Amino acid sequence: MNAIELENIRHVFRVTTGTIRRRSKEIVAVDGVSLQIEEGELFGLLGPNGAGKTTIVKILTTLLIPTAGRVTVLGFDAVKDAAALRFQVGFVLGGDRGLYYRLSGRDNLRYFAELYGIDTKKVRSRIEEMLELVGLRDRADERVAGYSRGMKQRLHIARTLLHDPKVLFLDEPTMGLDPVGARDLREIIKRLQSEQKTILLTTHYMFEADALCQRIAILNEGRIVAQGTPEELKELVSDQSVVELEVFGAETEHLDRLRGLDYVDSVSIESHDLRQVLRVQTKLGERAVPGLLASLENLDVGKVSVREATLEDAYVHLVGESE
Amino acid sequence: MIYYARIFILSAKVQMLEVTASIFMLFIALLQPFFIAILAIYMLRDQAGFEPVYVIVGAGLSGLFSTILFTGSNSVTRERAQGNLELLEASPAPLMVIMGGKMVANLALALTSMVVTYVVGAGMFQYPVAVEQPAFFAVSMILALFSLWTMGMLFAPLSILWQPVEQVLGGLEYPVFIFCGFLFPIALLPGWFLPISYALPPYWAARSLQGSSLGTLESDEIVLTWLILLATSGVSLVAAGMLFRIFLRLGRRKGTLGFI
Numbered sequence A: 001m002n003a004i005e006l007e008n009i010r011h012v013f014r015v016t017t018g019t020i021r022r023r024s025k026e027i028v029a030v031d032g033v034s035l036q037i038e039e040g041e042l043f044g045l046l047g048p049n050g051a052g053k054t055t056i057v058k059i060l061t062t063l064l065i066p067t068a069g070r071v072t073v074l075g076f077d078a079v080k081d082a083a084a085l086r087f088q089v090g091f092v093l094g095g096d097r098g099l100y101y102r103l104s105g106r107d108n109l110r111y112f113a114e115l116y117g118i119d120t121k122k123v124r125s126r127i128e129e130m131l132e133l134v135g136l137r138d139r140a141d142e143r144v145a146g147y148s149r150g151m152k153q154r155l156h157i158a159r160t161l162l163h164d165p166k167v168l169f170l171d172e173p174t175m176g177l178d179p180v181g182a183r184d185l186r187e188i189i190k191r192l193q194s195e196q197k198t199i200l201l202t203t204h205y206m207f208e209a210d211a212l213c214q215r216i217a218i219l220n221e222g223r224i225v226a227q228g229t230p231e232e233l234k235e236l237v238s239d240q241s242v243v244e245l246e247v248f249g250a251e252t253e254h255l256d257r258l259r260g261l262d263y264v265d266s267v268s269i270e271s272h273d274l275r276q277v278l279r280v281q282t283k284l285g286e287r288a289v290p291g292l293l294a295s296l297e298n299l300d301v302g303k304v305s306v307r308e309a310t311l312e313d314a315y316v317h318l319v320g321e322s323e
Numbered sequence B: 001m002i003y004y005a006r007i008f009i010l011s012a013k014v015q016m017l018e019v020t021a022s023i024f025m026l027f028i029a030l031l032q033p034f035f036i037a038i039l040a041i042y043m044l045r046d047q048a049g050f051e052p053v054y055v056i057v058g059a060g061l062s063g064l065f066s067t068i069l070f071t072g073s074n075s076v077t078r079e080r081a082q083g084n085l086e087l088l089e090a091s092p093a094p095l096m097v098i099m100g101g102k103m104v105a106n107l108a109l110a111l112t113s114m115v116v117t118y119v120v121g122a123g124m125f126q127y128p129v130a131v132e133q134p135a136f137f138a139v140s141m142i143l144a145l146f147s148l149w150t151m152g153m154l155f156a157p158l159s160i161l162w163q164p165v166e167q168v169l170g171g172l173e174y175p176v177f178i179f180c181g182f183l184f185p186i187a188l189l190p191g192w193f194l195p196i197s198y199a200l201p202p203y204w205a206a207r208s209l210q211g212s213s214l215g216t217l218e219s220d221e222i223v224l225t226w227l228i229l230l231a232t233s234g235v236s237l238v239a240a241g242m243l244f245r246i247f248l249r250l251g252r253r254k255g256t257l258g259f260i
């Protein structure tokens, strides 16, 4: 059975600017997204900043009413049955906001337990259990203001698990965490998945989606541009190789010249202090190198290497060529 | 029902912890009424017919009202700025019940300002502050607090729905002191002010508190005052409920529940 269904979801934000001469502008944040996520699945929604990930999560958690389309979670309509749905889902929005900073971690949990109507007799043990799960037991009586970003994020996870939701929405939960914090959080997510929870995880890190998710949808500018298991997505670039060229002083005209070659599928550029790395996706592999070098004639070229395309390259290929 | 009561009570507790940890809030609640009381006494004590207890009750009410105006009008805004509004709204608990509880904590804080002015009056100026009709005064006090609570509940959605309102409300402090007869009777005001005064719940709160302190009101008069207080407060509360609903509906359409 599907735990989550999105049918042709569209969301348009109207923003007005200026106080005297008011102009209003429409931002299409989600542009016709349809998705089905099965019960017990860990599904990744992957996309660059501004792709519409958070907007979709907010629609699913009843915080936004979509401009058009139908959303059901566990059979509840997220607009009409919002009240009933709220007992069933949990969510963490990325970043370190939310929570009452002047209260202790434990008091924060007590408050949210109350808001979800958890049985008074069970509250205490449930809170202990959650603190244990996220590894905050020793620090639970300190004020949240003194928590690190990773601790706040873990407290958010504990908060949203109190009422034992069947469906979880995790919006960029590892954003802004140091590598150790991010790894700890991924371990927690894996554990939740083993408890048969349906999880929608959003991220802009390909490797994170690859490591955790059973299926991935790639979102770009409000549309789903590819969808499948990590293996299926890798298939998309299986015949591609990537030529990496280290160059000095590349200009847009060089990139345009490369993009103009008929055997080049995409070009991305990564800038370091003085040098840049051009990544060229092509089906030709090494055989493309002479041609590429020829079209960069007047440019200083350093190291050149050829490798097989990875999922990361597939992602770059799908969401455009900017870094 | 029990669920709502528990949310209400714990929301009050959480707000209490939050507020007492905030120096600024404590300043609003304690220092401001102190200065209002002193200022009012110095301004009015040489006037004919100066009644210390009238001014002290009025100054206390002014402090109460300032605190409620301030805490009420920024209560939802503050939750949003902290990023908690979305967490609260996405929970099954109705936002108005949560805010109702928080407003009780604000009120408890505001009540300290009443105490401060009594201390100023009785302690610093040695005025007799004994209340003539203690039973009436006690009931009036409870109803006054209720009316101020409904005002807070009204300011909360109002100031988040229309950003400028929060600033305008800040400037409403002194007009309300005047319209509600906190510091001098509204009989001194031009006649066209009266309907405005009559529409404001705090006016009836001030009238019943000051009347029972001075012992100038007959019992049927004071009961009528209480009834009007309850009616005007009820209207505020219903309006507050409607504004909360509008705010949430708009917020869920425009995405303004999160920080913008």
Ligand SMILES: Nc1ncnc2c1ncn2[C@@H]1O[C@H](COP(=O)(O)OP(=O)(O)O)[C@@H](O)[C@H]1O
Pocket: A013, A014, A015, A027, A028, A029, A047, A048, A049, A050, A051, A052, A053, A054, A055, A056, B254, B255, B256, B260
């Ligand atoms: N409350 C809002 N009001 C106006 N525009 C918004 C709002 N929230 C998001 N947007 C816009 O919608 C687009 C998608 O945003 P978002 O869903 O936050 O993307 P993501 O989470 O993938 O980074 C962006 O262009 C963003 O600026």
Ligand SMILES: [Mg+2]
Pocket: A053, A054, A055, A171, A172
């Ligand atoms: Mg986002």
